């Protein structure tokens with residue numbers, strides 16, 4: 001699939017990377033809005049390869065339940081045993097794109113004997129310093145950071161990591177740090193975390209707005225169907241799935257074999273049923289909680305976005321965890337995770 005648009009977000013992220021690293025950057029947005037695709041596009045097509053060295057670490061692909069698991073994910077483990085020879089070989093011909101910080105196996109094993117991140121973070125810092133000396137700018141990207149949000153070793157690992165990131169950015173200006181997450185409860189926690197105040201920047205990647213969504217439909221229709229869609233069809237698609245990229249792709253792909261109205265009704269019925277079954281389960285378990293959930297959902301009957309304070313924290317947490325609502329801590333608002341979910345909520349409330 002060819003990459004589409006995101007000019008504004010690309011410009012914003014490139015303008016951050018042009019400057020000296022000074023903050024931790026959090027890239028957040030609703031589920032499946034295209035955060036990973038955007039970052040991969042920037043790394044592969046927009047960054048000057050002579051200037052940047054990117055370390056892309058995706059926690060989604062890994063099972064992380066212990067300290068060792070996390071540390072291993074950070075690194076690209078090499079067989080070489082002598083640090084000096086290993087480093088000079090690496091610095092002679094630095095690749096632009098890596099999936100972990102290179103480290104000799106024996107050194108990593110030494111570090112893993114204790115549960116102290118101090119030596120490990122010192123190793124990474126020194127490594128990044130060497131890259132800086134070669135006039136290259138390192139960029140550390142951590143995708144799905146919330147996966148280690150609850151991991152504890154002598155306190156929460158995430159706080160140690162944030163301290164380290166502050167050191168790399170605000171203190172030493174050694175490395176750009178981009179953290180991606182679609183868990184808006186996690187982002188909200190960070191947003192309100194005193195130790196991170198003034199040390200972070202938040203970049204929202206949202207679903208496409210209406211104008212872009214309609215253009216995306218034109219682009220896909222040409223690409224997948226080899227024909228144009230009528231304005232009425234595009235408006236109809238938007239009224240069901242809004243600017244959610246994955247949903248628009250699905251609709252256009254299905255158009256090869258099904259009628260538009262059938263596709264849209266099937267999608268909405270499926271989503272409505274899923275939420276309905278969830279609500280049935282809650283009602284069975286706790287009728288009082290169910291009533292509170294229904295009252296919260298009623299707020300969305302006539303509005304796509306509502307102020308955060310209108311719904312109690314416990315209900316917000318539940319609906320966000322179940323991927324029904326998306327919380328925007330910067331704006332202090334809540335909205336359904338997608339237009340399709342919004343339509344499903346409205347259908348359930350009828």
Ligand SMILES: Nc1ncnc2c1ncn2[C@@H]1O[C@H](COP(=O)(O)OP(=O)(O)OP(=O)(O)O)[C@@H](O)[C@H]1O
Nearest residue numbers: 002003004030031032033034035036037182245246
């Ligand atoms: N700008 C784009 N142009 C074309 N297709 C896109 C674009 N952005 C996203 N997509 C498509 O949408 C799908 C979902 O995007 P992606 O996985 O990047 O979302 P995400 O926000 O990282 O998801 P998650 O909520 O799981 O973190 C991708 O597989 C890709 O095919």
